[in-house]
Amino acid sequence: MKVMGNLPTLYHIYKRPYVEEFLSVVYQWFDLVCFTASIKEYADPVIDYLEEQVLSNDVMKKSLKKLQADPPTRLFKTRYYRNSCIFAEGKGYLKDLSVVLNDESRQPQSRSNSRTRSRASSISSNVSRSASSKGFDYSKIIIIDNSPISYVRHKDNGLMIEGWINDPEDTELMNLLPLLNSLRFVSDVRCILGLKEGQRAFA
Numbered sequence: 001m002k003v004m005g006n007l008p009t010l011y012h013i014y015k016r017p018y019v020e021e022f023l024s025v026v027y028q029w030f031d032l033v034c035f036t037a038s039i040k041e042y043a044d045p046v047i048d049y050l051e052e053q054v055l056s057n058d059v060m061k062k063s064l065k066k067l068q069a070d071p072p073t074r075l076f077k078t079r080y081y082r083n084s085c086i087f088a089e090g091k092g093y094l095k096d097l098s099v100v101l102n103d104e105s106r107q108p109q110s111r112s113n114s115r116t117r118s119r120a121s122s123i124s125s126n127v128s129r130s131a132s133s134k135g136f137d138y139s140k141i142i143i144i145d146n147s148p149i150s151y152v153r154h155k156d157n158g159l160m161i162e163g164w165i166n167d168p169e170d171t172e173l174m175n176l177l178p179l180l181n182s183l184r185f186v187s188d189v190r191c192i193l194g195l196k197e198g199q200r201a202f203a
Contacts, residue, residue: 011042013049016164020053022173024060027075028067029184033100035080035143037093037150043081051075078103086153095143097154101136139188144176155197156190 026032036043054060054075064071080100085093143151144159151158159179162172183189 011046013046014166015050015053016173017168017170018173019050020057021059022177023050023054023075024057024063025177026180027054027060027072028063029180030142031077032075033078033080034076035084035095035100037082037085037095040079040081040083043079047076047079091149091152092147093150094153095145095150097138097141097143097151097157098136100141101138105136139190142180142183142189142193156194159193160196 023032034043034047038046051074055072061071078100080095082093084096084099086096088094138154138157141154141157142159143154143157144161145151146161146163148155148158148160159176161176164170164172179192183192186192
């Protein structure tokens with residue numbers, strides 16, 4: 001893999017435990033978008049590899065067979081990289097979900113299956129009826145990240161996950177499934193995710 005210049009660089013990819021099973025399940029519930037602060041040249045080979053692993057996973061194959069759905073050619077509907085982030089001095093790269101919604105508003109809606117219209121934006125570096133001032137609908141967007149700074153502009157859409165390095169016993173991804181499953185059925189995910197902000201949610 002070449003990132004910068006002409007020197008080839010070899011990376012070893014470590015997958016978080018249960019990442020394939022997790023993505024196989026949530027793919028049935030949400031439109032998945034990958035939003036990373038990494039540069040495209042680095043991120044794409046990693047995402048390509050992850051998609052390949054998930055799409056060939058037995059859990060995914062069984063789910064698609066049960067749904068009588070055609071095998072997808074990709075897992076993530078869209079990918080966003082560092083150039084779609086906002087750099088904040090002293091904080092780092094922030095994700096602005098209006099980028100996702102702006103692209104959505106320009107694309108024709110052709111999805112005809114029974115999956116929910118919600119979007120899950122995954123930005124872990126390990127892979128709306130209520131309108132904003134710009135008219136974007138954030139009520140169906142969930143952003144999952146191990147850094148709250150990444151979604152500081154959209155706190156009520158953020159779902160925190162602990163960072164991961166190499167713990168083989170980690171189950172954080174699977175622990176998220178019950179909550180994500182329930183969020184499929186709410187009219188506005190911010191009503192639930194906003195509760196983590198405590199009393200501010202009732203103001």
